[in-house]
Amino acid sequence: MPATMLPLETIRQAPKVVLHDHLDGGLRPRTVIDLASEFGYDALPTTDPDDLATWFRRGADRKSLELYLETFAHTVGVLQDRDAIIRVAAECAEDLAADGVVYAEIRYAPELSTAKGLTLDEVIDANLEGFRIGAMRAAGAGTPIVMKVIVTAMRQFARSVEVAEAAIRWRDAGTVGFDVAGPEKGFPPTRYLEAFDLVRRENFHITIHAGESFGLKSIWEALQFCGAER
Numbered sequence: 001m002p003a004t005m006l007p008l009e010t011i012r013q014a015p016k017v018v019l020h021d022h023l024d025g026g027l028r029p030r031t032v033i034d035l036a037s038e039f040g041y042d043a044l045p046t047t048d049p050d051d052l053a054t055w056f057r058r059g060a061d062r063k064s065l066e067l068y069l070e071t072f073a074h075t076v077g078v079l080q081d082r083d084a085i086i087r088v089a090a091e092c093a094e095d096l097a098a099d100g101v102v103y104a105e106i107r108y109a110p111e112l113s114t115a116k117g118l119t120l121d122e123v124i125d126a127n128l129e130g131f132r133i134g135a136m137r138a139a140g141a142g143t144p145i146v147m148k149v150i151v152t153a154m155r156q157f158a159r160s161v162e163v164a165e166a167a168i169r170w171r172d173a174g175t176v177g178f179d180v181a182g183p184e185k186g187f188p189p190t191r192y193l194e195a196f197d198l199v200r201r202e203n204f205h206i207t208i209h210a211g212e213s214f215g216l217k218s219i220w221e222a223l224q225f226c227g228a229e230r
Contacts, residue, residue, distance in 0.1 A: 015102045019230065022181075023108040023127065024075040026095070027088055029053040035078035035087070044074055064213070069183065080116040082126045089130020089147075090137065097138035097145040104145065106131075107179055109152040110166065111159050120159075120166040124151060128174045150207060152179040153195065155187035160195035168202050177205035177229075184214035189222040196226045205229055 029052040036044050046052050062068050079085055089106075096104050110123035118126075131147035138145045151167035153160040160180060167178045178199045180192050189196075189208055199206050207230040210222035222228040 012100050014100050016100050018101050018104040021106050023106050024072055027075050032078055035084045039081050041077045076112045079113045085126035086130040089127050090134035093131050093134025093147045094138055097143040105148045105150050107150040107152045109154050124170050148174055148176040150177040150179050151175050152181050155182035160192040164195040164198050168204050177207050179207045181209040184218055189226045200227055
């Protein structure tokens with residue numbers, strides 16, 4: 001007997017858990033355009049919401065991690081102000097809750113939002129505040145959700161220890177882990193051993209992007225040397 005396709009609404013209503021999602025990878029196209037206008041970001045490829053949605057989807061299907069990451073330049077470009085981060089984080093919580101997600105750990109690299117002067121702590125605080133607002137709205141709509149933050153350090157930068165320290169500082173407010181992400185080639189997991197050792201000493205949690213574009217050796221290092229739990 002052929003499998004019966006579940007109705008979309010049934011799938012949406014089923015309670016789900018999200019453990020790997022990126023704040024800067026799920027912005028509403030309309031929000032990107034609004035924030036670009038409000039905060040003076042003028043590099044968008046288009047200001048039509050439908051065209052921008054198509055552009056992002058096409059960019060996500062380029063069969064290369066490095067090429068795919070180029071699309072994030074625009075979402076990160078509009079996430080340089082506290083109010084912008086709060087809005088995006090709140091909408092993230094609302095959108096996930098509307099899809100039936102009841103618990104989510106959302107990754108974001110705070111160092112990506114420091115171009116206009118925000119500190120790592122200010123970015124994390126804005127992220128958590130947005131999640132608080134979004135979760136409150138979702139509960140009011142009858143779709144409660146618990147939102148947590150995985151704090152990510154970018155491979156190509158040199159702030160992994162600083163980012164790990166920030167992740168640990170906010171553990172009682174809603175951060176649940178430390179991560180590294182970004183281009184793998186030339187940036188193996190073992191490059192960040194000092195940060196991972198710090199996280200382990202503090203009994204915090206480690207999750208590592210590995211193997212996306214640099215194969216099994218990267219995964220092996222993440223597990224054997226760096227202590228990745230996920």
